[in-house]
Amino acid sequence: MSELTILFLRTSPLLCVLVLLSLPFKVISQDANTENTILLNLKQQLGNPSSIQSWNSSSSPCDWTGVTCGDDGSVSGLDLGEKNITETIPATVCDLKNLTFLYMNLNYIPGGFPKVLYNCTKLQYLDLSQNIFVGPIPDDIDKLSGLRYINLGANNFTGNIPPQIGNLTELLTLHLFQNQFNGTFPKEIGKLSNLEExxxxxxxxxxxxxxxxxxxxKKLRFLWMRQSNLIGEIPESLNNLSSLEHLDLAGNYLEGKIPDGLFSLKNLTNLYLFQNNFSGEITQRVETLNLVEIDLAMNHLNGSIPEDFGKLKKLQLLSLFDNHLSGEVPSSxxxxxALTTFKVFSNNLSGALPPKMGFYSKLVEFDVSTNQFSGQLPENLCAGGVLLGAVAFENNLSGRVPKSLGNCNSLHTIQLYSNSFSGEIPAGVWTASNMTYLMLSDNSFSGGLPSKLAWNLSRLELSNNRFSGPIPPGISSWVNLVDFKASNNLLSGEIPVEITSLPHLSNLLLDGNQFxxxxxxxxxSWKSLTSLNLSRNALSGQIPEEMGSLPDLLYLDLSQNHFSGQIPLEFDQLKLIFLNLSSNHLSGKIPDQFDNLAYDNSFLNNSNLCAVNPILNFPNCYAKLRDSKKMPSKTLALILVLTVTIFLVTMTVTLFKVRDYQRKKAKRDLAAWKLTSFQRLDFTEANVLASLTENNLIGSGGSGKVYRVAINRAGDYVAVKRIWINEKMDHNLEKEFLAEVQILGTIRHANIVKLLCCISSESSKLLVYEFLENQSLDRWLHGRKRTSSMGTSSVHNSVLDWPTRFQIAMGAAQGLSYMHHxxxxxxxxxxxxxSNILLDSELKARIADFGLARILAKQGEVHTMSVVAGSFGYMAPEYAYTTRVNEKIDVYSFGVVLLELATGREPNSGDEHTSLAEWARQQFGQGKPVVDCLDPEIKEPCFLQEMTTVFNLGLICTHSLSSTRPSMKDVLEILRRGFADSNGEKKTGAELDVFPLLGTATSLSAKTQHETAI
Incomplete structure (x- = not known):
């Protein structure tokens, strides 16, 4: 049975009984042989789909798949949903004179609305949802006068919804969701007095x-107009919908006051009005005793929370975040x-929180952050034992953390930073079995650090408190810690060697303590460390030379300590963005890499340091060496004369022999190269050609090798791609070279790699790009896994956190959207x-490798390629067997990248038989929770909503039917809507809604879409 049939059965059980039972009067049955012939002809005209092979001449039609018969033996219904039908609906179907219902949803039926159905005179139930119908709904649709149920959702219908639809007076259900209507909908729908949905x-x-x-x-129970471009105010007349149970007007541009009467509808159970422009106060007259969910978030509501909300005994969700509400939360x-979700963050609420919050209900989500609450946290937030998060940062709360939170093993996160809490942390908080984030900075907490932490804790933030004592040796058990921030406390003692055993540590901030x-x-072992700040302590001794071997270290601050000795020469291997070693007792030479103005404040107040570069305000190292080891003047003169003599003899012998040859060869070689620049350059072809050596090789592939080339003494680099090496250039490689030059030489975008110039000769082609030091997204996502299986070390060992992945997804989407639109x-x-998404020093994305790209003559025009080119796991299915291409093949590939970012899996690692896209679709189709598919290394409660949305967006982008995939502009818009919340801190309850922007782009069943949107 199809998903939409299940939806129909759920919403209209009485109507289904009427369909499946016989009509109330006896009709004259068509001859069975005649109906047999009709159905077999219908099967042939539908292309003989394999899913209805049971239709044959040797059995009764009433026994066939999808065929329903009445009491008289005649065919009364056809359920041909999800049968892979790709042909238009033939007129033959209406030769079945007693046909009452026709379901052909979840197929690939093309063409306009099938007017042939006008001849089905007894048709009452019609479901054509999730096909590829196009064009307008016909003005004469009222010829189907007996219709009681019609579902045309998830197609490509356009234009206006005709007023004549108001003449279908028997209609109980009208679904036209998720099409491409770009006109109007008629007021005549108000004439459908029997309409329920x-x-x-x-x-x-x-x-x-x-x-x-x-x-x-008056009979309407279900009104669903989310993301329908609605404007103006909600009319007071909706207060008359006395049967209404579900009202969803979210994601529109409605404004003004919410009508008081909506809260007086006795049958209303769900009210969704978030992401509009409502202003004014919430009514104080609330009589909706059945209301289960209230979501008025992300509007412009002001005033206070009505006291009457405390009368809604069935209320489970109260979501009022991101408004301008003020005053206190009613204690009622x-x-x-029944309350499980309470989200009021980002308002101007004040006063004490309801003291009994969580005592009478099983609270799951609690987020009151960014308000002006004072007093203490409610003592019984986790009385029900299912609380996932206690989020109350950026308030004026004080007192101690409730002891009950120390007995709450369900907690995933506690975020109490930027308040005035004090006292010690309850012991159980440190070790709660599911705890992932513990963020307590900017309070007045005291006490020592625990020897044991929750096994999965990845983020511990304690800065700006009064924690004291040593770091316990038991820190070696904090194995999953990624961020440890304890700046500006009273911690003391030595930094224990056990801290170096934390394999995932990325940020270690211990500055401003007494170590x-x-x-x-x-x-x-700190292979993942990117930030280390130990400044403003009393550390002494030499800086360990091993620090120079930390591959990902970007920020290092050891200032205001008592370090002595030389700066390790190994520091030349570091790629630091920030370095501060000032105010210590260091001596010796400043490493060459840092001997420049970029680090002119990094070494202040170290009187015994010297520099080679006179730009820095330090003594010259050679002068100091000369002063410390003065040589007798006669000896020095003798050495100098001897050196000059040897040099002159050598030059005399060789100069005349090779001078002419070198000059001729240099001129001949350079003349053979042609440089074509696309940007302003500060180097020549000679700088590049001299550095194409194996020592500078950083990558290779099917189309050539890539080199890292220094172009000046300041340490600037470019990436040089050599298309051909010492053999005749392949025709395809020649085409790739020309494509890349043609495209990158003419476009400019922050998220597309810059082609600086091309250098070519008859025997070789070079492309010179900006150098991106963080290499490819592929190496960050999958490099460590390949290390464990292949033993290679040229990979990234750090795990990209979710905000960074989200930033990369949006950057790549911006580049592709620019190309397409x-x-x-x-x-x-x-x-x-x-592997073709490169990352700069800030891990921002650049689209690269345009060797296979094509320029279309017109936007949306389909092109046929003579050969298939691309990468397995990313290749859209239609491209593999038709070679017909448009922008949607890029959308498919980008969808796979989104799935990689959300799941951490490789594109061909769904399982032993499937690609990642197929695997993800199977998981979703089998009803498995999306959260089980997400990357376990970064799966954190405050990011789960965004990760789930990106996973769903990846599913939609990888739909097997290209016409149902969204455009890159729509994909980018969805990602932009979530970008402000991608750090997972400001709005832990924020929702990224995938479906509103996508038109028909979906691979999900109508039921799943329906429920997900609701």
């Missing part, structure tokens, strides 16, 4: 207000017995994959 969600109608006439739909809300003694030297002639890349 109306679904117009996810359409780009012309800006329209809700017709006053909709208030006449803390007494609600003393020497640094541990065994720090080579903003170039004068659209460009398709044809080889989008994680």
């Amino acid at each position: 109306l679904g117009f969600a996810f359409n780009e109608f012309l800006p329209s207000s809700i017709p006053v006439e909709f208030g006449q739909l 809300i803390g007494l609600l017995p 003393s003694g020497q640094l541990p030297s065994k720090i080579i 903003d170039c004068s002639t659209p460009i398709i890349h044809r080889d989008v994959k994680s």
Whole structure:
């Protein structure tokens, strides 16, 4: 049975009984042989789909798959949903004279609305959802006068919804959601006095207000107009919808006051109005005793939270975040017995929190951050034992952390930073079995650090408190810690060697404490460390030379300590963005890499340091050496004369022999090369050609080798791609070279790699790009896994956190959207994959490798390629067997990248038989929770909503039917909506809603879409 059939059965059980039972009067049955013939002809005209092979001449039609018969033996219904039908609906179907219902949803039926169905005179139930119908709904649709149920959702219908639809007076259900309607919807729908369900969600109608006439739909139970481009105010007439149970107007541009009467509808159970422009206060008259969920988030509501909300005994979700609400939270809300979710963050609320919050209900989500609450946290937040997060940062709360939180093993996160809490942390908080984030900075907490932490804790933030005592040796058990921030406390003693055994540590901030003694030297295991700040302590001894071997270290601050000795020569291997060694007792030479103005403040107040570069304000090292080891003048003169003599003899012997040859060869070689620049250059071809050696090789592939070339003494580099080496250039490689030059030489975008110039000769082709030091996304996502299986070390050992992955996804989407929609002639890349997304020093994305790209003559025009090119695991299915391409093949490939970012899996590692896209679709189709598919290394509660949304977006982008995939512009818009919350801290409850922008782009069943959106 199809998903939409299940939806139909759920919402209209009485109607289904009428369909499946016989009509109330006896009809004259068609001859069985005649119906047999009709159905066999229908099967042939539908292309003989394999899913209805049971249709044959040797059995009764009533025994066939998808065929329903009435009591008289005639065919009364056809359920041909999800049968892979790709043909138009033939007129033959209406030769079945008693046909009452026809389900052909979840197929690939093309063409316009099938007017042939007008001849089905007894048709009452029609489901054509999730096909690829196009064009308008016909003005004469009222010829289907007997219809009681019609579902045309998730297609490509456009234009207006005709007023004549209001003449279908028998209609109980009307679903037109998720199409491409770009016109208007009629007020005549208000004439459908029997209508119970109306679904117009996810359409780009012309800006329209809700017709006053909709208030006449007295039997309407379900009104779904999410993301429908609605404007104006909600009409007061909707207060007349006395049967209404579910109202969803979210994601529109509605404004003004919410009508008081909506809270007086006795049958209303779900109210969704978030992400509009409502202003004013929430009504104080709340009589909706059945209300289960109230979501008014992300509007412009002001005033206070109504006291009457405390009367809603069935209320489970109260979401009012991101408004301008003020005043106190009514204490009666803390007494609600069914409340599980309480989210009021980002308002101007004040006063004490309801003291009984969580005592009478099983609270799951609690987020009151960024308000002005004072007093203590409610003592019983976790009385129900299912609380996932206690989030109250950026308030004026004080007192101790409730002891009950120390007995709450369900907790994933406690975020109390930027308050005035004091006292010691309850012991159980440190070790709660599911704890992932513990963020307590900027308070007045005291006490010592624990020997044991929760096994999965990855983020511990304690800065700006009064924690004291040593770091316990038991820190070696904090094995999953990624961030440890304890700046500006009273911690003391030596930094224990056990801290160096934390394999995932990325940020270690211990500045502003009272640590003393020497640094541990065994720090080579800190392969993932990017930030180390130990400044403003009393550390002494030498800086360990092993620190120079930390591959990912970017920020290092050891200032204001008592370090002595030389700066290790191994520091030349570091790629630091920030370095501060000032105010110590260091001596000797400043390493060459840091002997420049970029680090002119990094070594202040170290009187015994010297420099080679006179730009820095330090003594010259050679002068100091000369002063310390003065040689007798006669000896020095003798050495100088001897050196000059040997040099002159050598030069005399060789100069005349090779001078002419070298000059001729140099001129001949350089003349053979042609440089074509696309940017302003500060180097010549000679700088590049001299450095194409194996020592500078950083990568190779099917189309050539890539070198890292220094172009000046300041340490600037470029990446040089050599297309051909010492053999005749392949025709395909020649085409790739020309494509890359043609495209990158003419486009400019922050998220597309810069082609600086090309250098070519008859025997070789060179492309010179900006150098991106963080290499490819592929190496960051999958490099460590390949290390364990292949033994290679040229990979990244750090784990990209979710905010960084989200930033990369948005950057890559911006680059692709520019190519598809903003170039004068659209460009398709044809080889989008994680190894072709490069990352700069800030881990921002650049699209690279345009050797397979093509410029389309017109946007959206389909091109046929003579050969298939691309990468397995990323290749859209239609490209593999038709070689017909448009922008949607890039959308598919980008969808795979999104799945990689969300799951951490490789594109061909779904399982032993499937690609990642197929695996993800199977997991979703089998009803498995999306959270089980996400990357366990970064799966954190505050990011789960965003990760789930990106996973769903990846599913939609990788739909097997190209016409149902979204455009890159739509994909980018979805990602932009979530970018402000991608750090997972400011709005832990923020929702990224995938479906509103996607038109028909979906691979999910209508039921799943319906419920997900709701």
